[in-house]
């Protein structure tokens with residue numbers, strides 16, 4: 605391992621945000637509060653605070669009897685277009701070379717999937733992912749090929765590095781240290797999963813990935829089964845947080861499979877988190893999952909406190925904290 609790689613992984617695992625082992629306890633809080641069954645089909649779940657606005661955009665489509673696929677794309681696009689968000693689309697933090705690279709994927713009710721990774725200069729990777737799903741025989745396009753395809757499909761090139769993120773990057777360059785700040789805008793991918801009024805499920809996931817990541821790094825968000833998985837007979841799940849941990853455990857696929865076996869959405873999310881903490885050094889990472897099932901139940905679980913998720917249905921419009929493995 606060269607010095608660059610060694611210092612990257614050292615700082616990844618040993619940032620200044622370590623926690624005392626004695627504070628780690630499995631959550632004992634009730635599953636009941638997240639097992640609410642919605643009264644009539646129609647439900648959107650999104651990650652983090654920016655999920656509230658994403659849910660509103662998605663709900664506009666659901667409530668007009670639109671398809672879950674259109675709803676999740678609309679929710680994801682709203683977040684991608686917001687220059688204030690530092691981890692998605694326009695205004696997302698660049699990599700170590702100062703280049704913004706984007707990952708996204710989408711799945712529909714038929715089990716179709718589309719994905720783009722390491723995409724540059726295109727504001728709406730989620731819509732490019734949808735085009736990959738619908739206009740090509742493939743699932744995933746990356747880098748220059750993904751950009752070339754996007755341009756052929758009518759997307760236009762834009763500079764996604766805003767003045768604010770350029771200044772932050774220049775500041776970061778002075779030390780060039782990778783120090784993840786748990787829950788603070790470093791991994792807050794938007795995942796949007798929805799059930800429409802016809803009962804069909806779809807999901808979308810989009811991110812600029814880890815701020816100041818190595819050039820060429822791709823996370824979990826464009827990986828079907830890691831950042832997102834949908835099975836219209838069972839449920840849907842999405843991930844946010846340290847993508848490496850999610851990829852190594854196929855987190856979203858695992859959640860959907862556990863729901864197939866009878867676990868509630870929250871139980872399934874918790875089991876996926878436990879799979880990470882059992883084998884990986886989770887001291888300096890956050891990973892969180894959201895899930896919904898075919899019956900309209902939903903849930904979430906995270907490694908540590910500080911992960912809120914947004915819920916929208918006919919009778920709910922809230923942002924609530926998930927239960928967590930680590931208790932303060």
Ligand code: GLY
Nearest residue numbers: 813814823845847
């Ligand atoms: N979960 C987003 C990433 O790790 O890139």
